[in-house]
Amino acid sequence: MLEKLTFLMEEYSLRVDLVFKDRQLYYRVSKGSDEEKAPMQVLEGGRRWLRRLEKLHLPSWRASYQPETPPEVHHLWRLAFKDSKIGMRRIVGDQAYPGSWAAFIDLMNDIPGVELHRVKQLEQVSLILQDTMENQGGNIYLPKQKRLALTEKLIINRGKHLLVFTRHKQGVGTERHAFDSARNVPLLLERIAAQAARFGIQSDTIADDFLPQVEWKLVWHDGTEDSGSYTMRGEDMPEAWKEFMHEIELFTGNVRGRIF
CATH class of the missing domain: 3.30.1560.10 (Mago nashi)
Structure with a gap:
């Protein structure tokens, strides 16, 4: 079961924090260089959201995703999560993505305040x-x-x-x-x-x-x-x-x- 997750996407100056505790999934969305962090809020349908996340098999993602040719402009993304079974994992990418990336972006967009372009995968x-x-x-x-x-x-x-x-x-x-x-x-x-x-x-x-x-x-x-x-x-x-x-x-x- 997911305990916590942090997703950062430099292209959108976006950071998403998720924490699962007391049988509830809490979220916080930060944009830009906001130093003052908003309080965590309960995500409606959080357990259903987690079940959809499990189908993406995040533990099977590689530690790094890089294009075959180094890009002229970098668009880094980072994902860190802690699972009760496998512990802590950190993943980074630069204009290269895992196979279930489009579904992952759709899942992120279900969090209030997150607006990412859908992927033409x-x-x-x-x-x-x-x-x-x-x-x-x-x-x-x-x-x-x-x-x-x-x-x-x-x-x-x-x-x-x-x-x-x-x-x-x-x-x-x-x-x-x-x-x-x-x-x-x-x-x-x-x-x-x-x-x-x-x-x-x-x-x-x-x-x-x-x-x-x-x-x-x-x-x-x-x-x-x-x-x-x-x-x-x-x-x-x-x-x-x-x-x-x-x-x-x-x-x-x-x-x-x-x-x-």
């Missing part, structure tokens, strides 16, 4: 490929058509920490691959978010019936959604799409499909 990716494949024949399990319809679906979901890839071959059946990882699925979404955000300018206005088509949909934490279609053209693709697919290839290892 990538929550879910859906890709559907429609294509055909040549029927090699010579097998009693294969249908008689010369060409078979092929459908591939890729779903990546942060909340369920799942990546699911399915491939359906007409008249043959469906194969399914699922990857469940509370650590790596959010990490994958973080690494492909920048490329995914550029998909909007890659949508095709005219589809090519002779090339495989991909329908894509992105769901962001701030409630917005993006969707469109894309024609797969072998190696002749924008860098954002190739980088996006390459990262998925690294994640799935030996699993391969037409879509990646």
Whole structure:
């Protein structure tokens, strides 16, 4: 159970203090360089707030979050908390964040006096490929058509920490691959978010019936959604799409499909 928590965000000149005692959760919000600290107040629905905090698994957060390239302008944030089971933890970051950061910001915003911008964090990716494949024949399990319809679906979901890839071959059946990882699925979404955000300018206005088509949909934490279609053209693709697919290839290892 959480005993106390302090959150500081330099970009907003914000400090939030929380203390749990006598079965109540108390809070104090300080902004700017206020030297006089306001008294602690009881947070309405405090125990429900704590249950939501537990789902973020703060003890699993790393001690430091830093971007791959040092930023020109620093926006530091600090988190310190004491838990009755693990004791004291201190975490610091500079324009780099854990996978559950967006949910953490939403939780902070439920404290009176805290007003932080919601994070446009990538929550879910859906890709559907429609294509055909040549029927090699010579097998009693294969249908008689010369060409078979092929459908591939890729779903990546942060909340369920799942990546699911399915491939359906007409008249043959469906194969399914699922990857469940509370650590790596959010990490994958973080690494492909920048490329995914550029998909909007890659949508095709005219589809090519002779090339495989991909329908894509992105769901962001701030409630917005993006969707469109894309024609797969072998190696002749924008860098954002190739980088996006390459990262998925690294994640799935030996699993391969037409879509990646």
